[in-house]
Amino acid sequence: MKWKKLQNGSDIRGVALEGIEGENVNFTPEVVETIAKAFVKWISNTTGNQHPTIAIGADCRLSGYAVRAAFIKGAVSMGADMLDCGLASTPAMFMTTVSDQTKATASVMVTASHLPFNRNGLKFFTPKGGLDIKDIAAILDIAEQEDFSYDGTPGHCSDLDFMTAYSKHLADYIRKGVNAEDRQHPLAGMHIIVDAGNGNGGFFENILQTLGADTQGSQFLDPDGRFPNHIPNPENADAMASVCEAVKRSHADLGIIFDTDVDRSAIVDHEGSPINRNALIALISTVILQEHPGSTIVTDSVTSDGLAEFIQSKGGKHHRFRRGYKNVINEGIRLNDAGEECWLAIETSGHAALRENYFLDDGAYLAAKLIIYAALLNKDGKKLHEVISSLKQPKESKEIRIKITEPDFKSYGAKVLEDMKVAFASVPGWSLVSPNYEGLRVSCSNSDEEGWLLLRMSLHDPVMPLNIESNVEGGVAVIEEKLKKIGLI
Numbered sequence: 001m002k003w004k005k006l007q008n009g010s011d012i013r014g015v016a017l018e019g020i021e022g023e024n025v026n027f028t029p030e031v032v033e034t035i036a037k038a039f040v041k042w043i044s045n046t047t048g049n050q051h052p053t054i055a056i057g058a059d060c061r062l063s064g065y066a067v068r069a070a071f072i073k074g075a076v077s078m079g080a081d082m083l084d085c086g087l088a089s090t091p092a093m094f095m096t097t098v099s100d101q102t103k104a105t106a107s108v109m110v111t112a113s114h115l116p117f118n119r120n121g122l123k124f125f126t127p128k129g130g131l132d133i134k135d136i137a138a139i140l141d142i143a144e145q146e147d148f149s150y151d152g153t154p155g156h157c158s159d160l161d162f163m164t165a166y167s168k169h170l171a172d173y174i175r176k177g178v179n180a181e182d183r184q185h186p187l188a189g190m191h192i193i194v195d196a197g198n199g200n201g202g203f204f205e206n207i208l209q210t211l212g213a214d215t216q217g218s219q220f221l222d223p224d225g226r227f228p229n230h231i232p233n234p235e236n237a238d239a240m241a242s243v244c245e246a247v248k249r250s251h252a253d254l255g256i257i258f259d260t261d262v263d264r265s266a267i268v269d270h271e272g273s274p275i276n277r278n279a280l281i282a283l284i285s286t287v288i289l290q291e292h293p294g295s296t297i298v299t300d301s302v303t304s305d306g307l308a309e310f311i312q313s314k315g316g317k318h319h320r321f322r323r324g325y326k327n328v329i330n331e332g333i334r335l336n337d338a339g340e341e342c343w344l345a346i347e348t349s350g351h352a353a354l355r356e357n358y359f360l361d362d363g364a365y366l367a368a369k370l371i372i373y374a375a376l377l378n379k380d381g382k383k384l385h386e387v388i389s390s391l392k393q394p395k396e397s398k399e400i401r402i403k404i405t406e407p408d409f410k411s412y413g414a415k416v417l418e419d420m421k422v423a424f425a426s427v428p429g430w431s432l433v434s435p436n437y438e439g440l441r442v443s444c445s446n447s448d449e450e451g452w453l454l455l456r457m458s459l460h461d462p463v464m465p466l467n468i469e470s471n472v473e474g475g476v477a478v479i480e481e482k483l484k485k486i487g488l489i
Contacts, residue, residue, distance in 0.1 A: 001144070006140060009324055010326040016028075027067070040075050040078035053081045055083040056072060057110070058111065060260070083158060084160065085163065089263070094129070095169070095360075105126070114259050129360065185212025186375060192213045194219075198229060219246050229242070234258070258363050275384065281299055284346065299319070300320070306394065306471075321438070325361055354366075397470075423486040439456025
């Protein structure tokens with residue numbers, strides 16, 4: 001068993017079901033049971049607690065029940081007391097570690113986010129937040145060594161309905177934020193629809209109803225691990241088109257779309273136009289900078305120059321960092337520790353972590369915060385899109401994924417970046433952007449380009465993504481032609 005192949009950054013992911021040609025099952029119940037034992041051992045090694053309480057939840061994937069059962073079996077055999085939360089959201093599972101109701105030692109979420117139906121995985125949390133890459137590597141090392149010596153008594157498992165408590169937490173947050181005369185129904189008069197994509201986000205529609213909102217037109221609320229309508233992923237074009245059409249069809253004020261396990265979300269305005277990626281960052285940055293003037297906003301590396309200008313115009317500081325939601329979150333935490341105030345760390349994918357909320361990437365919390373803002377704007381007869389009307393969106397954008405066939409793709413990619421550093425600097429009108437924390441970012445200042453490019457290594461795959469944006473029509477093609485001449489594409 002090649003245990004390290006199961007590591008996907010700060011998560012564990014594998015193939016849990018047959019059904020896709022060329023993808024062999026490597027995430028069996030036996031493998032999961034071993035990982036559970038390794039996790040309990042890791043807790044014991046790092047905290048000294050040999051009888052931890054661990055909460056577990058799962059998204060609606062077809063393999064979810066079997067994976068959850070296998071994990072519980074393995075953890076209980078090592079002395080852990082398990083709290084089985086059933087179908088849950090990833091952020092809720094973190095909250096079990098800080099909630100006065102549970103105060104779990106740690107928690108685990110069975111999910112593979114937006115990946116195909118045959119995949120599944122595990123996300124781990126302690127009260128300090130999600131585990132880092134090095135922690136996952138350590139757990140898989142323990143699994144490989146199979147050193148599970150334990151002579152104590154087994155733990156036990158009990159059921160826990162935590163999603164009810166988590167939903168109440170969000171509802172109370174919205175009530176407090178809107179501060180309406182009708183305290184119980186602060187969203188009365190607003191029409192908000194939810195698209196859960198048959199993932200686990202359907203509970204949010206119940207929250208909105210409780211708060212007085214009209215939710216007619218909400219769709220795909222029932223969990224279904226086959227994902228029969230569209231992929232539950234705010235970045236997916238078909239998924240976003242579906243919720244946009246639902247907003248227009250329902251004449252709603254606002255639409256919310258979640259990914260499978262609800263750690264990501266995006267917004268649709270009353271005209272059925274998507275507010276995601278750069279626009280979503282601009283919107284939540286506006287809210288944050290009103291509450292915390294001068295805050296640094298950490299984003300991933302592929303955000304546009306227009307977004308940087310927008311954040312600066314609102315009095316904030318834009319700090320681009322490496323892709324990967326955990327990288328972005330950790331950078332926000334690091335800046336605060338270093339004395340630089342940061343209240344928001346967010347990826348273009350929709351992972352948004354707020355300092356006020358444990359720097360947890362919580363799609364439902366993000367949606368709640370933006371709904372509060374929308375409700376307050378509504379009182380003044382304003383709409384969300386007006387707030388970000390000054391955001392400069394690129395005329396054109398394109399991503400090219402350059403495949404690497406060399407066996408040692410990381411070393412090859414590093415050499416390409418070194419060679420391109422020289423080549424890019426030799427092109428008239430091009431300049432390397434500094435500071436830059438991932439790959440090579442180039443400002444293309446010629447009048448027929450007016451844009452930028454970013455060449456980087458993929459986090460996990462033998463691929464070099466190349467992102468190009470231009471503020472003029474035909475600019476991307478001009479940049480591409482120059483890249484061909486220097487031999488990159």
